[in-house]
Amino acid sequence: ALDPDPGDAVTYTVYWADNPEFTDADSVVGLTDTSYTFEPDLLLAGRHGGPLRLRAVPGEGGIDRSAAGKSGPSSREGSPGLDELPDDTVIYWTVRAQDTNTAGTWAGPAGGWSFAVYLYDPPAPFSLAAPDSGAVFDTLSVLFQWHPTSDPDPGDTIAYQFELAYDSLFTDHVIPLLNVGADTSVRIDGLEDDSRFWWRVRALDTNTSGTLSAEAWSFRTEMPEPPSSFSLTEPEDSTSIPFDEPIIVTFYWEQSIDPDPGEEVHYSLFLHATLPEVVDSLFEITEIPDEQYRVTVQEDLGLLEWTHPIQVDWWVVAISGTDSTTSNEEWTFWLEQPEAVAETPFTGIPTEFSIAGLYPNPFNPTLHIVVAVPALDRVRVEVFDLLGRRVAVIADRKMQPGYHHVIWQPAAPSGVYFIRTSTQRSGELVRKVMYLK
Numbered sequence: 004a005l006d007p008d009p010g011d012a013v014t015y016t017v018y019w020a021d022n023p024e025f026t027d028a029d030s031v032v033g034l035t036d037t038s039y040t041f042e043p044d045l046l047l048a049g050r051h052g053g054p055l056r057l058r059a060v061p062g063e064g065g066i067d068r069s070a071a072g073k074s075g076p077s078s079r080e081g082s083p084g085l086d087e088l089p090d091d092t093v094i095y096w097t098v099r100a101q102d103t104n105t106a107g108t109w110a111g112p113a114g115g116w117s118f119a120v121y122l123y124d125p126p127a128p129f130s131l132a133a134p135d136s137g138a139v140f141d142t143l144s145v146l147f148q149w150h151p152t153s154d155p156d157p158g159d160t161i162a163y164q165f166e167l168a169y170d171s172l173f174t175d176h177v178i179p180l181l182n183v184g185a186d187t188s189v190r191i192d193g194l195e196d197d198s199r200f201w202w203r204v205r206a207l208d209t210n211t212s213g214t215l216s217a218e219a220w221s222f223r224t225e226m227p228e229p230p231s232s233f234s235l236t237e238p239e240d241s242t243s244i245p246f247d248e249p250i251i252v253t254f255y256w257e258q259s260i261d262p263d264p265g266e267e268v269h270y271s272l273f274l275h276a277t278l279p280e281v282v283d284s285l286f287e288i289t290e291i292p293d294e295q296y297r298v299t300v301q302e303d304l305g306l307l308e309w310t311h312p313i314q315v316d317w318w319v320v321a322i323s324g325t326d327s328t329t330s331n332e333e334w335t336f337w338l339e340q341p342e343a344v345a346e347t348p349f350t351g352i353p354t355e356f357s358i359a360g361l362y363p364n365p366f367n368p369t370l371h372i373v374v375a376v377p378a379l380d381r382v383r384v385e386v387f388d389l390l391g392r393r394v395a396v397i398a399d400r401k402m403q404p405g406y407h408h409v410i411w412q413p414a415a416p417s418g419v420y421f422i423r424t425s426t427q428r429s430g431e432l433v434r435k436v437m438y439l440k
Contacts, residue, residue, distance in 0.1 A: 161185065230261045250299070269322055372411065
């Protein structure tokens with residue numbers, strides 16, 4: 004602006020406010036140049052978290068120049084300067100040229116100009132979702148999830164970066180930065196076993212450095228390991244065990260240890276008894292707490308009488324949780340047949356009433372019953388099931404003194420049966436047998 008008065012000097016005052024009436028305006032006085040420069044990027048970036056974008060638009064409304072008088076719009080001491088402008092604000096500004104003799108001249112247009120302050124805002128805070136911090140996994144594949152966030156800047160888009168490290172400071176990375184796009188989950192495979200990890204997520208927009216998740220969470224991988232290997236000790240492989248009543252066999256094996264902390268080991272003993280065409284039975288004894296177990300053959304296995312040696316294969320399984328380890332060996336022992344069944348010829352006259360022979364036991368398909376009758380008597384041989392129901396009458400007749408041989412070929416389901424032999428003179432005898440199909 005030029006002053007027509009000779010020798011008069013012109014200075015400028017710049018006014019700005021957050022309202023078109025310029026109430027509580029700020030100002031810079033005594034400017035001699037026709038421009039005034041400040042550095043909004045430098046002044047505002049650290050305070051508002053992003054660069055400043057200015058947009059000059061024509062002012063709306065007017066300014067009461069007469070009310071402003073010589074001093075211009077009302078101003079307040081200590082009011083915020085341009086370096087303290089709030090975000091998302093419209094700033095109105097104008098200039099007055101002043102000389103020494105008049106109230107000066109206002110720049111046009113009448114209402115001044117305005118510009119808008121828009122700071123680029125980072126994405127809103129957000130949190131991780133799963134897995135929870137401190138989780139322990141028995142797998143090396145983990146699905147990570149987090150809550151979605153939004154960006155306050157209109158039209159801005161968000162993408163996520165996943166970060167995985169061995170330490171909470173994220174200096175020792177497993178995965179430095181994995182871009183997952185707009186997804187809010189990612190699965191990571193092939194993690195290292197017996198390790199602790201830390202993970203976090205960064206939400207990125209197009210204009211800022213993004214926002215880290217509100218927390219960084221940790222988890223561990225602990226793959227379950229099976230119990231240690233172990234061996235059988237007794238009875239040794241290929242041992243023969245003589246017949247007795249009862250036959251008691253004590254099994255021994257080495258201790259197996261579970262490497263997983265806090266896991267207890269228990270055992271299952273398996274016995275597979277076979278006698279061709281007679282016996283083929285698998286027995287399992289579970290929840291054994293120690294490294295030994297005693298078996299009574301007749302009571303626990305139901306093996307009562309047999310005419311040939313029974314082969315028994317045995318092994319042990321160590322169990323911990325869902326993991327198991329089978330003994331290094333599978334050994335075999337033999338149960339010898341009773342001498343009376345194997346060698347007694349059943350000849351002559353017996354001295355007492357008895358069931359002299361009951362073989363094989365278990366049997367399939369034929370049971371041989373030898374009844375010893377010391378004097379002429381009526382003998383009845385019957386079969387009963389576990390419920391006490393009579394299944395069959397094998398014999399019911401008078402028998403001369405001596406040994407009498409009868410057989411039973413049942414048309415009944417497999418299971419335990421009782422052979423009852425009774426006479427008019429000597430009472431009755433009961434023996435248990437097992438029928439196997």
